[in-house]
Amino acid sequence: FKVELVASEPMVKDPVFIDWDDQGRMWVGEFRTYMKDLDGTGENERSSRVMVLEDTDGDGRMDKSTAFVDDMINVRSVAFVEGGVLVVESGAIWFCQDDDGDLRCDQKTKLMDFATTAYDNIEHAENGLSYSLDNWMYNSKSSRKLAWREGKLDESPSDPRGQWGMATDAYGRLYHNSNSVWFQVDWGMYDRAWPANKKTVGSPTREVFAIRPNTALNRNYKPGSLREDGRVARVTTISGLAVHSHGAFGEEWEGAIFSMSPGTNTVGAFIPMKPFPHSEDYLHQTYADPIWGKREFLASTDERFRPVNGTFGPDGCLYVVDFHRGVIQHKKFLTSYLRRQSEERELDKHIGYGRIYRIVPEDQKPQPSPQNLVAGLSHPHLWWRLRSQKRIVEGDRQDLVPTIRELARNRQASPFARVHAMWTLVGLSDLDAKTTELAINDSDWFVAMTGLRTAGDTKEYGGVFPQVNLADAQRISKSGDFPHALVAYALKVVESGYPKRIVANYVDKPAEWVKRDKELYSSYKKGRELYGNSCGACHQAHGKGLANMAPTLAKSDWVNGSLSRLIGVAVHGLSGPIKVNGKLAENIPPIMPPHGYMKDDQLADVLTYVKNAWGNRSGLVSAQEIANYRIGTERFLPWTEKELSDLE
Incomplete structure (x- = not known):
């Protein structure tokens, strides 16, 4: 791999989140009032921004920037929806519209209170808006998921996950983490059919291998927190993460999780021991280092390299968001030890910086963008498949239903394209029993799994596993040709139907x-x-x-x-x-x-x-x-x- 600088200050300052529009422009959320000094002065001032960055000469580096909106309170997430852009700030989600195409917000409408705890505790508040296979946007530090339908934002209860950042993969698994855990992953979308005997799969270790001493962290004065060479022994500052799923890194990296550790100036990599769903184990991918003995996938000697978030872009490459500052600990958790370390070494100085890097394979083979939305459902990169699905569902493109249904039933098409087509039909309320029946009887395990999972989403059955599919489910449950996850799931729906999917925020109190x-x-x-x-x-x-x-x-x-x-x-x-x-x-x-x-x-x-x-x-x-x-x-x-x- 090689590391390429994509953007830096003054074009972007204090970045924490990025995404792309369909034209390949990068949108950046900035925390411009975060810890401007050790007292956190002016944290809730309205001066944070969403910036639109463009590469006008095609050299891979952004050279033009436009402030889409610049009067926000610490922008946490951005999501593109039909007709505009959702922007999450401390306390609210806004629907922002550009009426004249100049990449500047002309209308801003508050949709709901959101991330309200960020006013006081910015590290522990809702963020994410990560679109996944089932047509919902999932969020960290949240008990709700969101969907954009007919110009309105719907919400539904969801399992609470993670602390900062959210990722998804081609199978609809959700990835999240917290400050002392590299990652966690669950398959709640498919009724927790994986892992076999627990709710989530977590990282195999908390160890971290930096290439510089990391004394300016909370708790490092405690015995055992630091190795003899001054490096942190175990992670305590994990932030966002990204998962390589149908990207540009190739099959040997399929399912690899890249987790950000800004406190140790590193990005850790974890590779599945076997392809999904055949294993629940991950390998912590480290590398020999001539000075420090062992290091992470990406590591820096620069103490101000603060990778706080990551994502895979339309090109299938990993993008790392570098907050780039000395102090990353919020004032609420700034111990006297860390405050003294920061003052003595002037880590509170030189703020207002930020960098975005791209991690690209040396032998990258660029993939063209899809010609239309339905073609996008078959694109080799997951980013395009999800974006195409999102646009079809949010745009209520009923005119495309016949073509999408044809794709869902096409046994010659990619299994993942067929799965996206089925979930797109679910989002359009047009999935039919014939399509799910064909899927259940397919030779590809994931297509069959999706047929079982969505059979109750057809108009005929309304969320209950259909009796007409019981015989096929029984056949699968006795088969030796499919992975255990599918066989066990088939047996479960045969014996007791779908497990409970609704997650209640409402606390039931019987009279x-x-x-x-x-x-x-x-x-x-x-x-x-x-x-x-x-x-x-x-x-x-x-x-x-x-x-x-x-x-x-x-x-x-x-x-x-x-x-x-x-x-x-x-x-x-x-x-x-x-x-x-x-x-x-x-x-x-x-x-x-x-x-x-x-x-x-x-x-x-x-x-x-x-x-x-x-x-x-x-x-x-x-x-x-x-x-x-x-x-x-x-x-x-x-x-x-x-x-x-x-x-x-």
């Missing part, structure tokens, strides 16, 4: 009158679990619904009114338009899918929960009431609101 009735409380708890699996993705854990997906169930006249009407909706589904509490429900799908495939007792438990949660109050719904409805109702199509009035 006292529910807990006092043992029979009611028992049904309530069983219904809560079933609701999380079958209903929560749309109506949400808090019951208040999801924009563009499902109306509220909390204090709804559909829930608290006629039981016969509610059972009819649950069994046979509902076709809109409808009114909720007298008001027309807007921007929701025209049909709520039927749930008549569930057993009588399961439906009774779900309805008991719904009718007694979130401020609703009723009694027990019995399995016999569900059975009586089925016996007395001959119907195949979903109800309309007008038809249901006859059931009252």
Whole structure:
């Protein structure tokens, strides 16, 4: 590999985040008011920026810069969405629009409170906006994921992950870390089918091998923190990370994780022992050094080299964001020891710098950009596949559905292109049962895995593993031709359906009158679990619904009114338009899918929960009431609101 300087001050100052637009311009988020002195003076001043950098002469180095927006509070993340740019600062997410194409923000709209803890504790606040295979943007230090739909930002509960930075790979795994852990990776998107017996895979070691003494770090006065030569023994300052997945580094580096250690002026590399999903072990890739004995993948003798973030770009190469300053510890955690070290060695001086480097293979073979969005789903580089998928889904490109469906079903296409096509159809609400059935029966394990995982995302089944696919899942569960992860997953859906996917921010507190009735409380708890699996993705854990997906169930006249009407909706589904509490429900799908495939007792438990949660109050719904409805109702199509009035 070789290291190339892409950008430096004064073009960019205090950079912490980068991404690219479709024209190849680099967008940089800057922390311009971070620790301007050892007291952290003026930290929340509105003078941080998003800069747009351009390489106008094609030499690989940026030579033109434009301030897209320059009145932010420590920009943490940037994401391109349909119609504009999302910018995360301390306390908020803004939707920024350039109306005249001059790369300067003309309109700025606050969308939501976000990273609010950054006002006081900048190191521990939400950041990320990392788009992944399932059409959601994931965030570190956060319990929510976000999606841009029809000009609005939707949110859904998510597992909390990491501290700073987020990455994803071609399989939809999520990578994150914290200050004392090089990396962690999980496959929550595929129902945690990997690793086998734990939630995440972590780094095999905390050891770090710098090429200079690192005395100016917290805790280094403690015995054992430093080696005899003055180098830090174990990481305590890990920041962002990047994963090489279908990039320019070649197959021997596939799945390699590059984690940033600004306190030791290094970037560590960790390579899978075997290709995914055949191993959960990683090798810490170090190199012999003539002076220090051993060093990391990238290491510097410059104490102000502060790699705080990294990402793989459209060209498939690794980009390293160098904060480039002496003091990186926030004032909230600046010990007297570190303050003294910083003052004596003037590490608080010479601020307002920043560099961005590119790590490129000596034998790099550049790949052309795709000709169109659907072609982008088949591009060799993951960056282009994800960007193309994102633009199709956020742009609601229904005109492309036939072509995308054809790609998803094409056995001659790349397995990863087919997987992206399937998830794109999920995002467009146009995945069909035939496509998932073909995928489940495919010889490629990842295509088959995606078929099993998304079978419940078709319009016909609404989030529950379909009975019609059970035989194929049973066949896979007994097969010796597939990786253990797929076989075990198939067995799981055969035995118990999909595991619970919804992650609740809402803390369920059953009312006292529910807990006092043992029979009611028992049904309530069983219904809560079933609701999380079958209903929560749309109506949400808090019951208040999801924009563009499902109306509220909390204090709804559909829930608290006629039981016969509610059972009819649950069994046979509902076709809109409808009114909720007298008001027309807007921007929701025209049909709520039927749930008549569930057993009588399961439906009774779900309805008991719904009718007694979130401020609703009723009694027990019995399995016999569900059975009586089925016996007395001959119907195949979903109800309309007008038809249901006859059931009252």
